[in-house]
Amino acid sequence: MDQLSRLFAALTDPTRRDLVARLTEGDATVGELAAPYDMSVQAVSKHLKVLEQAGLVSRAGPAHRSPVHLEAEVFDLMTGWIERYRRCAEERYRRLDTLLAAMNEGTSNDEQPLEETA
Amino acid sequence: MDQLSRLFAALTDPTRRDLVARLTEGDATVGELAAPYDMSVQAVSKHLKVLEQAGLVSRAGPAHRSPVHLEAEVFDLMTGWIERYRRCAEERYRRLDTLLAAMNEGTSNDEQPLEETA
DNA sequence: ACCTCCCTCAACCATTCGGTTGACGATGAC
DNA sequence: GTCATCGTCAACCGAATGGTTGAGGGAGGT
Numbered sequence: 001m002d003q004l005s006r007l008f009a010a011l012t013d014p015t016r017r018d019l020v021a022r023l024t025e026g027d028a029t030v031g032e033l034a035a036p037y038d039m040s041v042q043a044v045s046k047h048l049k050v051l052e053q054a055g056l057v058s059r060a061g062p063a064h065r066s067p068v069h070l071e072a073e074v075f076d077l078m079t080g081w082i083e084r085y086r087r088c089a090e091e092r093y094r095r096l097d098t099l100l101a102a103m104n105e106g107t108s109n110d111e112q113p114l115e116e117t118a
Numbered sequence: 119m120d121q122l123s124r125l126f127a128a129l130t131d132p133t134r135r136d137l138v139a140r141l142t143e144g145d146a147t148v149g150e151l152a153a154p155y156d157m158s159v160q161a162v163s164k165h166l167k168v169l170e171q172a173g174l175v176s177r178a179g180p181a182h183r184s185p186v187h188l189e190a191e192v193f194d195l196m197t198g199w200i201e202r203y204r205r206c207a208e209e210r211y212r213r214l215d216t217l218l219a220a221m222n223e224g225t226s227n228d229e230q231p232l233e234e235t236a
Numbered sequence: 237a238c239c240t241c242c243c244t245c246a247a248c249c250a251t252t253c254g255g256t257t258g259a260c261g262a263t264g265a266c
Numbered sequence: 267g268t269c270a271t272c273g274t275c276a277a278c279c280g281a282a283t284g285g286t287t288g289a290g291g292g293a294g295g296t
Binding site for chain 2: 008014020021023075082083089092
Binding site: 009042043050064 | 254
């Protein structure tokens, strides 16, 4: 599985999104993170492993009780992907709008529409 | 499942991300969309249903061969969530940096660190 | 009317996911 | 050294996912 898929997959689960949200307020140990949930510590540990493999989270060290840390930079991978295609779509809409405006203006068919299949 | 979870889940699959990418270039029928993949048409139809339930895609009509259309606005839901927490994290780093800078400057302990648990 | 093509529905299958419980390993307090 | 506490590993389970095949339904061409 590629990094982008792992990122989207990691944030699919509401519990994991909540963990990310809480980590924006500061590092925390696994126990602290697990406390609020009606769920076993092992389950939270698994969630953290998923976040870690997605690159969203890192451990300060291998030691006991070492805090979990949020790696916010990888968000850019997702926003990059999203923005790219959102921008494309908007650009297309803009072109479509101007085309429709032109068609309303005069009924000249000189300019060919977007593509042959449009 | 909430909308945000459906969105992230929908974009987890590379095939679905590719479908979205292709739809930024214009509407297309199911057949056209399915053609490039080494996969049955039914599978692509399922993928489109997932994208549709996530709100990323809509059908022009119930009719035969009606084109599939990309709904780019819902991207904002995701970017909204992501940006919110990325911003929080960056803000925290900024505060941490200024704190560390202050500690390097003079060794005064007058200002208490971020939080009691930090 | 008929036939064909496009698409979806339904059933099935293997794999993954999100949770549990139980056992274990390492740390740190005493 | 001993013991409790914290965290992970492993096995298991039910539900969801991503794919298949087969059948069916509806629009259009002739």
